[in-house]
Amino acid sequence: MGAVRLPGFAPLMLAVVVGAIGVLIVAPLAVVFIVAFSKGVPAYVAALKDPDAQAAIGLTLLVASISVPLNAVFGLAAAWSIAKFEFPGRRVLLAIIDLPFSMSPVVSGLVWVLLFGAQGWFGPFLADHDIKIIFDTSGIVLATITVTLPFVARELIPLMQDQGSDEEAAAVTLGAGGFTVFRKVTLPNVKWALLYGVLLCNARAMGEFGAVSVVSGKVSGLSNTLPLHIEALYNDFDFVGAFSAASLLAGLGLVTLVIKTVLEWRYSGELSAGRRR
Amino acid sequence: MTAPALADRPPERRPWRWRQASILPGFPLAFGITLAWVSAIVLFPLTALALRPWELGLDGVWRVLTDERVVAALRLSFGLSALAAAINAPLGLLIAWTLVRFQFPGRRLLDAMVDLPFALPTAVAGIALTTLYAPTGLFGWLAAKVGIKTAYSPLGIFIALLFIGLPFVVRQVQPLLMDFDQEVEEAALTLGASPRQRFWRVMLPALAPALFSGVSLAFARAVGEYGSVIFIAGNVPLHSEIAPLLIVTKLEEYDYAGASLIGLIMVAISFGALMTISRVQAMVDVARGL
Numbered sequence: 001m002g003a004v005r006l007p008g009f010a011p012l013m014l015a016v017v018v019g020a021i022g023v024l025i026v027a028p029l030a031v032v033f034i035v036a037f038s039k040g041v042p043a044y045v046a047a048l049k050d051p052d053a054q055a056a057i058g059l060t061l062l063v064a065s066i067s068v069p070l071n072a073v074f075g076l077a078a079a080w081s082i083a084k085f086e087f088p089g090r091r092v093l094l095a096i097i098d099l100p101f102s103m104s105p106v107v108s109g110l111v112w113v114l115l116f117g118a119q120g121w122f123g124p125f126l127a128d129h130d131i132k133i134i135f136d137t138s139g140i141v142l143a144t145i146t147v148t149l150p151f152v153a154r155e156l157i158p159l160m161q162d163q164g165s166d167e168e169a170a171a172v173t174l175g176a177g178g179f180t181v182f183r184k185v186t187l188p189n190v191k192w193a194l195l196y197g198v199l200l201c202n203a204r205a206m207g208e209f210g211a212v213s214v215v216s217g218k219v220s221g222l223s224n225t226l227p228l229h230i231e232a233l234y235n236d237f238d239f240v241g242a243f244s245a246a247s248l249l250a251g252l253g254l255v256t257l258v259i260k261t262v263l264e265w266r267y268s269g270e271l272s273a274g275r276r277r
Numbered sequence: 278m279t280a281p282a283l284a285d286r287p288p289e290r291r292p293w294r295w296r297q298a299s300i301l302p303g304f305p306l307a308f309g310i311t312l313a314w315v316s317a318i319v320l321f322p323l324t325a326l327a328l329r330p331w332e333l334g335l336d337g338v339w340r341v342l343t344d345e346r347v348v349a350a351l352r353l354s355f356g357l358s359a360l361a362a363a364i365n366a367p368l369g370l371l372i373a374w375t376l377v378r379f380q381f382p383g384r385r386l387l388d389a390m391v392d393l394p395f396a397l398p399t400a401v402a403g404i405a406l407t408t409l410y411a412p413t414g415l416f417g418w419l420a421a422k423v424g425i426k427t428a429y430s431p432l433g434i435f436i437a438l439l440f441i442g443l444p445f446v447v448r449q450v451q452p453l454l455m456d457f458d459q460e461v462e463e464a465a466l467t468l469g470a471s472p473r474q475r476f477w478r479v480m481l482p483a484l485a486p487a488l489f490s491g492v493s494l495a496f497a498r499a500v501g502e503y504g505s506v507i508f509i510a511g512n513v514p515l516h517s518e519i520a521p522l523l524i525v526t527k528l529e530e531y532d533y534a535g536a537s538l539i540g541l542i543m544v545a546i547s548f549g550a551l552m553t554i555s556r557v558q559a560m561v562d563v564a565r566g567l
Contacts (some may be wrong), residue, residue, distance in 0.1 A: 013374075013375055102551045104500070234404050246405070254396065273562075
């Protein structure tokens, strides 16, 4: 593709594009690693071995390991019902699933405070029964689940709609049970899209900041996830510490990006139409 | 429900069903899980968001809406988001066009880099941008040389919003540009159209829906953006305080009703923007023949 018809013009455009991407996008990424290693590798390692950093990593992994599987199961259930069956209200349901995309992360945290915070609807009840949700891990999990709810569903629904249900119908006609059909026919058909969705969902769950900052008590070593730990260190002017922790999340982002790009190139036909290259 | 779902079943004998008959099993389970999850995680919490502002009473709501700090924050968030989206439109179009039409070494790498703002968590982007654009940072120092204050000012917010919005425009325009029939452009060329005419009369109309949806997505994301903005913003009330930050401030003051009112306004506007997009997106899909 692409005979270059304006040879005099092309290098200039290319320079503008490379410059824009370099200044706007690559420079911030480079800064993360430059500052993280600015005092040498020992300082970097020490920053990550710090007990508060370790606790933050642990909490981040815990929160993601709860929210991502739940939203993956939800995504499969939503895609199965919306893509394989005809019922009125499908469009409304789709719009509701998309809602978290149009909510500020801060609002996704706020709604849980409105329910379970000290002045929330259920605040007095929870206080009476000595249950803590806001300023506790469960609040962080709820906020993370809200933010990441659409990710898997949005990858699976368009793909499964495209694929139709002929293969499943054939399997049922041949006597396969519901779970067998799902496991042997549907799942192999959508596995790459599922992986794609889980990947994006996980990256967002581990990197979420706004929603989590509203519901976390922000106690170092206890209720700080990795992004909150970064904020705390940065505000304390511990830049090496902040960027060392940030480099972990940037690394996660880069790995996610690489796998995502590979999936887009290699399994293009098995992803939802919007992801095909 | 006029057409019979299964040909061998006469429609008059079929009892009315909410859902069309299907041979596939598992609908009650899958639909039950979906509905329960969506209700618990989205609908129920949003009910609280929709109801709590009215605790203030109508005049209380009006007082919040006319409070100069609230007005300033909303104006700043929506204004800068619109501005950043407007700048990202030509920039994103240019990047998409270059990536699609030119072959050069490193094109795929450059292409993959466009997604970096999606991949970097917001807090990481926030501290990195601030470090770059603070007076001690490389770009901040350069800008200060010519007397421009970047970080800790509305300009800093604008830069952060530019950063997070760019991939939306590129990724919406790019597929359409790839499918775009070059023969149409060549026809215009042979008919004597100037480069300018080919761009404005041939290419832009074809790309307009995708460009529009990319810009709207960037806008909707920017309005609610928190992590990448608060570090660079300076956060001075009336001057550089964004609406999401004001929500956090109000929550810290236990003003739940005020916080939920601002949140409700933001959700309503972003949701409206995204609903518009899904209409336009349908047009894009038709144009792509999907």
